[in-house]
Amino acid sequence: MDFALNESQIMIQQMVRDFAQNELAPVAAELDQEGRFPHEIIEKMAGLDLFALPFSEEYGGTGDGYLPYVIAVEEISRACASTGITYAAHCSIGTGPVYLFGSEEQKQKWVVPCAKGEMLAAFGLTEPDAGSDASGTKTTAALEGDQWVLNGTKCFITNASHAKIAVITAVTEPGQGARGISSFLVPTDTPGFSVSPPYDKLGLKASDTAEIVLDDVRIPEENLIGKRGEGFKQFLKVLDGGRISIGALAVGIAQASLDAALAYAKERKQFGQPISKFQAIQFKLADMATQVELARLGVHRAAWLKDHGKPFTRESAMAKLHASEVAVKAALEAIQIFGGYGYIKEYPVERYLRDAKLMEIGEGTSEIQRLVIARQLGC
Numbered sequence: 001m002d003f004a005l006n007e008s009q010i011m012i013q014q015m016v017r018d019f020a021q022n023e024l025a026p027v028a029a030e031l032d033q034e035g036r037f038p039h040e041i042i043e044k045m046a047g048l049d050l051f052a053l054p055f056s057e058e059y060g061g062t063g064d065g066y067l068p069y070v071i072a073v074e075e076i077s078r079a080c081a082s083t084g085i086t087y088a089a090h091c092s093i094g095t096g097p098v099y100l101f102g103s104e105e106q107k108q109k110w111v112v113p114c115a116k117g118e119m120l121a122a123f124g125l126t127e128p129d130a131g132s133d134a135s136g137t138k139t140t141a142a143l144e145g146d147q148w149v150l151n152g153t154k155c156f157i158t159n160a161s162h163a164k165i166a167v168i169t170a171v172t173e174p175g176q177g178a179r180g181i182s183s184f185l186v187p188t189d190t191p192g193f194s195v196s197p198p199y200d201k202l203g204l205k206a207s208d209t210a211e212i213v214l215d216d217v218r219i220p221e222e223n224l225i226g227k228r229g230e231g232f233k234q235f236l237k238v239l240d241g242g243r244i245s246i247g248a249l250a251v252g253i254a255q256a257s258l259d260a261a262l263a264y265a266k267e268r269k270q271f272g273q274p275i276s277k278f279q280a281i282q283f284k285l286a287d288m289a290t291q292v293e294l295a296r297l298g299v300h301r302a303a304w305l306k307d308h309g310k311p312f313t314r315e316s317a318m319a320k321l322h323a324s325e326v327a328v329k330a331a332l333e334a335i336q337i338f339g340g341y342g343y344i345k346e347y348p349v350e351r352y353l354r355d356a357k358l359m360e361i362g363e364g365t366s367e368i369q370r371l372v373i374a375r376q377l378g379c
Ligand SMILES: Cc1cc2nc3c(=O)[nH]c(=O)nc-3n(C[C@H](O)[C@H](O)[C@H](O)COP(=O)(O)OP(=O)(O)OC[C@H]3O[C@@H](n4cnc5c(N)ncnc54)[C@H](O)[C@@H]3O)c2cc1C
Pocket: 089, 122, 123, 124, 125, 126, 130, 131, 132, 133, 155, 156, 157, 158, 159, 201, 204, 209, 358, 361, 362, 363, 364, 365, 366, 367, 368, 371
């Protein structure tokens, strides 16, 4: 059993950490306050080949694998979770479905530019009436001649306003529930594809989340991903991978909370000494450090299983569930350690709490993760 990252993984971690701490962390508060999508940062990340990490070389990737990718997600999110979710949604759920289930032609056409960071991808699964229960999808796709015609609404879609391509799930076999859902590659400049103004969110304010409306959107027949009726099975697998990256995002936020709280505790003096000398504060920091470390191990293990072609549904749900709860708790404790200053926007920890909360909701709520884990236990 070897828990050590190899030389190349350490190099990637150091490279992303340097970039994130030097170029992203200093602007993260401003991006949050302005709710501004950081195009320039995304371009730099593409220049560093970060979008290529999880994909194989034949499709424009670096072939490094999922573990180096989640390490990068953690480092980016430690600096700015908004950028972390933009990155994770693009790689894992936006590009992932085509990479995993697309034809050779689809992969060459779409995965290659996505891996090179030349375009952003989005994943449209959630609908106003179909969230946790995605089998209730109402968006339809009907084959007319050699074109699919899509109609429906997708809500809460990350990267929707900036993506060039969206993977959209839709019912092709009405009345067949989960077995009647298929997934499609939809170029976002197709007539009838429109995006609402972005939602005003609690956190992750520099990420883009918007509603997609599909009004008689016509796409070529060959834009079906895999076979008709396989969309539900596909997105369950896609979400297994996506959850590992949400876990990594959560670890990044939790680590940032610990970093900020530790530094502040050493600096802030009350009763004539730094508050880090009080055992009550030390115990909080010790608990945070322990939880962050264990959450990271869970995320790395799930990614390792995925990279080694082993089953990882249970482990990815556990990693996401645990890491997201650790992130919320760590951010709350960081605010407590900052005292009144923690409640003030001048300091970063209130942003960490607002950003962390989404980790317990996106790509399956904590309740749904528990359902997945219980099912894996044979319940
Ligand atoms: C910022 C943001 C980004 C997002 N990005 C994307 C994206 O890129 N693509 C995409 O497709 N979606 C995206 N989502 C949607 C997200 O995945 C859903 O919000 C999430 O899956 C929950 O669905 P819902 O909001 O409809 O909640 P609901 O399903 O209505 O759940 C409401 C509550 O009921 C609970 N609940 C539901 N069913 C059960 C059950 N069986 N047992 C116990 N409790 C249950 C839930 O846990 C939750 O607490 C995003 C959401 C946000 C806020």
